[in-house]
Amino acid sequence: MFCGLYSCTNALQLALDGQSSPSPSPMPQNSIERAWLHHWPGGNQYRGSTNCPSLLSLLKVAALPLRLTEPQITLRIRTIIALGVDVAMPSSEMPIIIEAAVSLEKASGIEVLVDGPTTSTDAESTSPGISEGSLYGPTLAGARASLDAGASIIHHHQDIDLPMDQQVAQVVRINQAILETHPHALIYPAPLLTGASHAEVHQHYPALAEAGCLTMIAVEMGRTVFAVMDETGLPSNSWVNGQTYSEAHDLVMFANKHQTPLALGIYTPSMCYWIREYAQRGLLPKGTMVKIWFGGRYKVWTDKEPTVRNALAPTIKALDAYLEALDGVDLPWLIAAQGDNVLDTPVARYALEKGGHIRVGEEDVSGTTQLRNSELVESAIELARSVGRPVVSGAEARRFLGVKERSAQMA
Numbered sequence: 001m002f003c004g005l006y007s008c009t010n011a012l013q014l015a016l017d018g019q020s021s022p023s024p025s026p027m028p029q030n031s032i033e034r035a036w037l038h039h040w041p042g043g044n045q046y047r048g049s050t051n052c053p054s055l056l057s058l059l060k061v062a063a064l065p066l067r068l069t070e071p072q073i074t075l076r077i078r079t080i081i082a083l084g085v086d087v088a089m090p091s092s093e094m095p096i097i098i099e100a101a102v103s104l105e106k107a108s109g110i111e112v113l114v115d116g117p118t119t120s121t122d123a124e125s126t127s128p129g130i131s132e133g134s135l136y137g138p139t140l141a142g143a144r145a146s147l148d149a150g151a152s153i154i155h156h157h158q159d160i161d162l163p164m165d166q167q168v169a170q171v172v173r174i175n176q177a178i179l180e181t182h183p184h185a186l187i188y189p190a191p192l193l194t195g196a197s198h199a200e201v202h203q204h205y206p207a208l209a210e211a212g213c214l215t216m217i218a219v220e221m222g223r224t225v226f227a228v229m230d231e232t233g234l235p236s237n238s239w240v241n242g243q244t245y246s247e248a249h250d251l252v253m254f255a256n257k258h259q260t261p262l263a264l265g266i267y268t269p270s271m272c273y274w275i276r277e278y279a280q281r282g283l284l285p286k287g288t289m290v291k292i293w294f295g296g297r298y299k300v301w302t303d304k305e306p307t308v309r310n311a312l313a314p315t316i317k318a319l320d321a322y323l324e325a326l327d328g329v330d331l332p333w334l335i336a337a338q339g340d341n342v343l344d345t346p347v348a349r350y351a352l353e354k355g356g357h358i359r360v361g362e363e364d365v366s367g368t369t370q371l372r373n374s375e376l377v378e379s380a381i382e383l384a385r386s387v388g389r390p391v392v393s394g395a396e397a398r399r400f401l402g403v404k405e406r407s408a409q410m411a
Contacts, residue, residue, distance in 0.1 A: 094355050095392040095400050096384045097289070098150060099263075099334060101361030102142035102373045103135050103157035103190075104301060135159050136170060140177050142362065145374035147182040150381050152397035153216065153263070153289075154178060155361070157190040164200060167192050171204040175213040183406065184394040186287070188216035188263050191241070198247045205251075209258050215406065216287075217255045219248050220265040221274055226300070227308040235308045242267070245274070252283055261287030261403055264331075267295075267311040272325035279329050287403035289332050291359065292322045294347065296339025296366060303367035307339060314345040323354065332401070334358055341368045343379050352387045 135157055143154045158170045171189045178185055189208075195201035208214035220242040227235035243251065255262050262284060264275055278284050295309030312318040314337050326333060334357035335347060342348050343360060351358065360376035371379065381391050392400050 094389060095396075096352065096380075096389050097152050097332065097334065097357040097397055097401065098377055098380050098384075098391060098393070099153035099155060099291075099336070099357070099359035099361075100143070100146035100151040100373055100377055101155040101336075101359060101363035102146055103139045103155075103363050136174065139174060142373040143174075143178050143185075143187075144181055145372070146361070146377050147178070147185055147393070149374040149377040150391050150393050151377045152393045153186045153188070153359075155188055155190070155218070155263070155359075155363070157363070158192075160192075160194060164192060164195065164203070167194075168204045168207050172207050172211050172213065175208055175215070176211065179213055179215075179406070182394070184398055186216045186261065186398070186401075186403065187213075188218045191218065191220075193239075193241065198243070198250065202251065205254060209260075212406070214258055214260055216261050216263055217251055218263045218265065219243060219251050220267075221248055221271040222267060224267045224310055226310050229299070229305075229307060233306070248274070252278060255285050255288075256283060259285055259404060261285050261289070261401065263289060263291055265291040265293055265336075266322075267293045269312075269321050269325040272322060272329070275326070275331070276329050279331060284331065287398070287401040289334055289357065289401075290326065290329075292319065292333055292335050292356075294318065294335065294337040294340075294342070294345070296337045296364070296368075298339040298366035298368070300338050300364070300366060305366070310338065314340065314342060314347040316347055316350050319347050319351060319354070319356075332357060336364060338364055339366045341365045341371075341376075343376065343383065344368065348383060349387065352384055352389060358383075 136159070139156045143156060146154065156174055158167045158174065160167070162170065171192075175187050175189070178187055189204060191201045192204060193201065195203070205214060205217060222242050223240055223244070224242045225238045225240055228237035228239065230236040252262065254260075264284075266272065266275070272290075275284075275290060293311045294314035295311035296314070297304075297306065297309070299305040299307040312321070314335070319335065322333075335351045336342060336359035337345060341360075342358065342364065348358065358380050360373075360380050362373050362376070365371075365376075369376070384391050395405075398405065
């Protein structure tokens with residue numbers, strides 16, 4: 001896509017041209033946005049567009065480190081508009097956000113999902129986060145290594161075989177520990193799948209908010225059935241994940257209350273229409289991303305154990321079906337595959353070429369690669385470079401997504 005008389009990169013350079021030294025009174029991010037909308041009232045429709053996010057997002061990322069003042073940024077906005085530069089930039093120039101799913105569930109955790117919770121009272125159940133075999137240590141190490149490598153979003157699990165109150169405490173502890181070293185990270189934990197009700201399954205979110213470390217909330221829209229194969233190779237058993245419409249609505253309202261972005265996981269294109277209804281009403285907080293799930297060949301958390309795919313296979317035609325259903329929805333999107341290495345599929349490069357983002361991590365690959373979390377992030381960055389797109393992380397990723405800093409979220 002060509003943007004008017006200039007490419008988006010040239011327009012951005014024009015906007016920042018001539019600024020050789022920091023200004024004493026930098027223009028805040030929200031003031032940049034107000035100036036943009038004041039001088040181009042129609043600019044609002046381009047913010048974070050699914051197909052081509054706005055030049056405004058890039059102005060925020062690039063201008064803030066230069067500490068531009070309001071008159072300086074206003075002059076540059078007027079210049080861009082006067083020259084007829086389209087705010088929509090080519091997808092090849094859009095920054096990429098990388099999510100890392102860093103936890104490998106324990107075998108006992110899988111058994112809990114299939115057979116139901118137990119009342120174990122062994123040492124592992126009474127010492128959350130520090131006992132032998134706990135997810136805590138590997139999860140924290142994987143999260144920090146992934147963020148160091150260039151990831152912006154972390155998804156993690158807790159020890160599902162712990163009592164519920166200890167699972168909640170462990171989730172809070174993991175989030176706090178990650179934010180101690182990477183304060184700009186966006187983190188969302190897995191649901192507490194052993195909960196007997198919607199309130200129990202998601203009770204860690206109020207706890208995270210109270211502790212000041214709620215940065216992202218997961219909504220897995222719809223009831224998704226994960227197959228468990230029997231000795232004959234048939235999917236005669238299963239476990240279920242995801243939310244009903246009413247449960248998802250509750251989570252969206254909670255996210256709005258706490259100004260927290262959502263990770264909207266969808267397993268069928270039909271869920272795009274649910275997203276559209278909330279997006280059109282402005283009910284999806286800034287920074288919300290759509291995660292397009294593809295079904296892999298193998299059971300999640302296993303070493304290439306065959307299963308029935310729980311979503312469409314990761315193909316270009318499948319992604320096109322999702323993008324058609326998302327057409328006009330003003331949200332960034334990423335791809336992910338459960339039970340496969342998404343980087344080895346043809347849809348990975350295609351998604352980045354189409355302007356999408358990507359999730360990688362040891363949780364998802366099911367033995368299809370020996371790469372560790374940070375190495376998978378590095379491989380995703382290498383793929384991004386091959387299609388000519390930069391990767392943003394940390395504070396820059398928050399600015400690109402329009403997410404407030406944590407202090408502002410908690411205010």
